[in-house]
Amino acid sequence: MIKAIIATLALTFSVSAFATPSVADVVVQAQLPAIAEQAQTLGLDWKVGDTANYNLDMGGFIKGKMVMSVKSVEADGIWMIQDMDLGFAGKQNVETLIDPNTGAVKKMIVNGKEQEVPKQDVEVVDIKEDKITVPAGTFECVHAILKDKKDNSEINAWINPQLIPMSGLLKQVAPSQFGKVTVELTSFSKK
Structure with missing residues (x-):
């Protein structure tokens, strides 16, 4: 369970792996490590x-919305x-093919163009049980503080991988080249 939580936390934070990252790159890359850990555990x-x-707030000057969904479950993975x-x-549209057994990202397509899967090196600094209120409601969760070993930036994430589909993300606050990025859950549906 703790490994799944740690993986989900790592998935929820992102740093730029592309030379000139888009806003989508920043949001998407945050989720990859957590998916891998969740799959393995x-x-x-x-x-x-x-x-x-989700509602997205990129440093106050870019605001938007994101919908994450499972498109298909196929022999070669989950899209x-x-x-x-x-x-x-x-x-922006991001399609990610994920191995359901390992959580490894097999392919990533951003706005119709295949991208290199970003590498991440994340350390969990602190993890504790918590409760958080986001637009979708009030949830029991785990609050984790993560550190990107490349630049020592700190990421705060509140997750509940048993309740929230895919990344388990309830809220994330992380630095980026765009300023502080805040992602908050507004609603979810689990089939």
């Missing part, structure tokens, strides 16, 4: 139609879709 029991909706509407910054 619990297995990914995602169903087509699992959905989580997770992230549709983002970032207001004046535009719309």
Whole structure:
């Protein structure tokens, strides 16, 4: 359980792995390590139609919404879709093929173009039980503080991987080249 929580936490934070990252890159990359850990400890029991909706605030000047959903479960993996509407910054679509047994990202397609899967080196600094209120309601959760070993930046994440589909993310606050990024759950549906 703790390994799954740690993995989910790592998944919820992101740093730029691309030379010129987009807002979508920042949001999506945060979730990859947590999915991998969740798969290795619990297995990914995602169903087509699992959905989580989020508000995004990128440093106060870019605000938008993100919908994460399971598009398909196939022989070669699970396709997770992230549709983002970032207001004046535009719309972005990210499709990620994930191995359900290992959580490894096999393929990532951003706005129709295949991308290199980002590498991450994250350390859990602190983890404790907590309760948080987000637009979707009030939830029991785990609050984790993570550190990116590359730049020592600190990420705060509140998660509940047993209740919230895919990443388990309730709220995340992380630094980025765009300023402080806040992601908050507004609703979810688990099939």
